[in-house]
Amino acid sequence: MPLETFMVTVYCLVCEALNIVVPGGNPRKRGFPPKLSDAEALTMAFVGTVLGYQSDKAVWKYFLRHWAAGFPSLGDRSTFVRQLANLGHIEAFLHQHWARTLEAFAAKVHLVDGFPVPVCHPRRVGRRTLFRGEAGWGFCASKDEHYFGFHGLVLTTADGIITGVASRAAHIDERDALFDLPLEYSRGALFGNKGFIRPILTEDLSAMGMTLHSPLRRNMMDSRPKSLVDHIVSVRRRVETVIGQLAERFSAERTGARMLWQLVSRIYRKVAAHPLCVLLNQSLGRPLLDFEGLVTE
Template identity: 40%
Template sequence: MLVEDFIIYVYCLVDDFYQKEITIPLRTRGREPKLTDPEVITMEIVGEWSGHHTDKGIWEYFKGYWLPLFPNLPARSHFVRQASNLWKVKQLFHQYLCHQLRADTCNVHLIDGFPIELCKLTRVRKCKSFKGYANYGYCASKSMRYYGFHGHLLVDERGIPVEFTLTAENVDERDAA
């Protein structure tokens, strides 16, 4: 499958979901953005699939290679703001995909945890983010001590992500499930 066909397929999938599930307007004030919400979500999905894991990387990829498909691509700051405001829609889309792929009805699920480092250990005293929630931890697979959170990813037997949980470092994976 060509990348252009993949982009169109993902857009059709996202747009069909969006038209069916999002029945009330998300914005009540201000001008409508140049780029539609399904286009932004499509760009994020395709950008992640193609190996661009930052908003800046995704925006630069589409600006450099796919501008004919997205002629209304706004400035990067507008794109990033619009994409971050769609977090709830993306969460609903993920649940929709899990239901369509029947990943939520599987009998076998695997859970794995990974560290989410807030800052280096030397900077912990100055770190004001998430005070009282973050904790010290140790990741044996990376042989590192860190200050932050513990992410837990729940996947089905085919490897489809079903759920993601963020906990303090001292919470066990079995308790997070």
Template identity: 30%
Template sequence: MNLDDFIITCFCVIDEMMPMIVKEQRLRTRGPAPKLSDSEVITMEIIGSYLGLSQDTTLFAYFRRHYPHFFPGLLDLHRTSFVRQAANLWAIKERLWCALRDTRITYDECLSIVDSVPIPVCRFARAPWCVRFRGEASYGKDHADRQTFYGFRLHAQLSWPGLLTHVFLAPANEADGEIVPILLKGTTGVVLGDRNYWLPDVQAFLRTKGIVLQAPFRLAHSPKAAAYQSPVLGRVRYLIDTVFGQLTDRCQMKRVWARDLWHLRNRLLRCILMRTICFFLNQQEAAPYLQFDRLIA
């Protein structure tokens, strides 16, 4: 399909599910009706995330310039009103994501992968003077870049064959082992993690909940490491790195333009919803689930 068809398809999926999400309840109890419908705003956010338009200013300008015939209300709408309406719909995006996950998409609930990705909110040198997320963000270690950063960590559960099913945003100083029982609440089956999840006490606790958390030995060069290392499980576990790469490269998830948790939460949810819809469309067409570039010819 071309980009026009992709926009129409996304709008139809969202608009069809909106009555089920709101359950015939009014989202606004007072005030005039918005010039853009909620389905139109969410569609624009999803398409913008797919195209890599991470800033709200850029996203609004792109659709106002190229697609006023699809969204005629944009011509009479100010950018700040659009941004405010989009941010207020964060809970609707979360419900859409959960509804797609639970009712429209087929995945293996008994095999999942857990990991976390750092989300810095500013440069490390500016962190002592940064007023954004004061009291909410914290310092943590980015093991991939081998440096300390200031911000958050996004903890995620990826169910096979590559669907994000649960996420949890925590300060950067919260360890993976402290968040994983919260992240896996309601989950059963086998869960794969990296060396940060080699925590015998946590693994024993999760086993009582029906969860088998498999992780390689914490010390890679220890004589005990070979007994817990599996090349097959390692290749499966690396799938979550591909997903984090998509969120980082396509959606620029590590570039935090938001100044508060309200807007940051909305930005993360629209990225996750975009990825879930793309996964759903690929599954409908029996195409490779994680090849999102093929959706637009």
């Protein structure tokens, strides 16, 4: 899909979704509407995210330089950044709407996994005042490294559609952060990794109508059929693919935020952009998670 066609399509989807998640399409209760419409600002944010721009400033620069004619109401940088900051909760609503459109909440199998969100280099932690008292030290097993920041959790369907995201300080056990995800919409099987093994967690999830499945540790006896264990491991690769896309294509591990609300807002934007791309792939008859050839410059 050509980039210009992609922008127009995203704009149409954002306009349609805004009228559904926000009565009248205007999230403001008072005051004058902004010169740049919210649909235009959100379109710029989502397109910039898909193209790999990490900060609001970078998105603003890109559109000012290359697409000023398409967005004639685009003002100065600070106004654009403030407008996106005020739309952070709307991005979360848009994500839920697109996930619901894809019937993700009706799925019988969900996958959960985590990813690191470092906020600075470990050597600079002692001199850094940002996120002090909010971030913490954590360990990323896939990268075999310690980091200072937050730990994100992603809940997806077996097809790779994100249904929820949560983040906590990196030192908090991800099993405790699991209930920050929208599990009330999920039923059936939940596939996790070995880090989610905890008997009381299994009982709590069972009371909610979910059955936790995960590979066992080497020192634990597994009475389940080997075919079931292999199936769990195979299906779980899908959530690893989704996290890889969030980290590499959408730069979810590098938010550039200086405050907690900025970090949460930017993570939600990147998460919302994912089902948006899935929705476009579905409409084009492409593989749902094939983002590589979705946009052509």
